[in-house]
Amino acid sequence: MNSTNSIDPRVMKELLQLQMLSKMSLLSGDNAASSKDDSNDFSALLETVMGQAAGAGISGQSSTDTLSSLLGNNTMNSVPGPLAALNKAYSPLHSTNSKSIATQYESIIQEASSKYGIDPSLVKAVIQQESDFNHKAVSSAGAKGLMQLMDGTGSGFGVTNPFDPKQNVDAGTHFLSSLVKKYNGNEGVALAAYNAGPGRVDRLGIKTDQDLSNKLHLLPEETQAYVSKVFNRKQNFSL
Incomplete structure (x- = not known):
């Protein structure tokens, strides 16, 4: 080979x-x-x-x-010369490729975002974090497609084929938008609910992003990291 x-x-x-x-x-x-x-x-x-x-x-x-x-990231950040140059050259490449991959779904993301009144950059960030724009992705828990919808959630929003990008993005964006509205525009809480489930967030009495900041440690580590990563990806897509 x-x-x-x-x-x-x-x-x-x-x-x-x-x-x-x-x-x-x-x-x-x-x-x-x-x-x-x-x-x-x-x-x-x-x-x-x-x-x-x-x-x-x-x-x-x-x-x-x-x-x-x-x-090593720490080494590349601290050592001058070829290592530092490689770090600077390679880091933006990932962001550029993510934006490039996202363009193939640009029209359906824009359509769904406009339909449900949500920032398309947030939708793209969720998709990248959930499936890295792989419309055939399936998680170990059974979540499927671009926005990693569970079967129950997908069917509740009219999905008949979770691997169809248009259906998946429409339903996922609808669900995300409903969470943003439920929590009065507090996107951090909405993202935590998207990942951990609104029931778990509600049981902790988290209603605002300030509540989320105070009680973030009570949520699973995966959810803690999820919220931060999605916000970072949203910022990249907003540039």
Whole structure:
């Protein structure tokens, strides 16, 4: 088996772009000897990362995850040179790809958002967090489709095929919108209810985002992380 087939093309592209930038610095740098050393160091790093990423890809770990684990986010943020450059080049790529993937569902998201009076950026953020825009996604709990609807919830909103993007997004957006209205525009509470269920949120007496902040620790850790991640993704889609 060819090990390069396991490498994520996005990672390959970023690494090759950085190698090109490194070579360009040889031509423009004031200190030719120093630039040559930097280029050699980068080439060594490139070969190491690609080789190890390919090896990890064979064992089942994605090369994207491998790259992150090999270099480490903290290390990339603190060390100058190729590591920092790789971090800066790769981080925006994920956001860009997410927006690109979202465009294939843009029309149905906009239609549902307009229909139910909710911010399309919030809908996109929920979809990315729930299924990463995979309309065939099925969770271990049985949630299905783009917005990961349980069968009972989906049927309650008229879904006959949860894997149909239009039906799923319409129902999921309707459900999300009803939660935002139920909690008087407090999106954080609505997201917590979307993840953990409105019954659980109500039993804790959480009605506002301030209540949520005070009692967030009483909700499952998954829900705590969920609310934060969706808000971060919403901000990215709003840019």
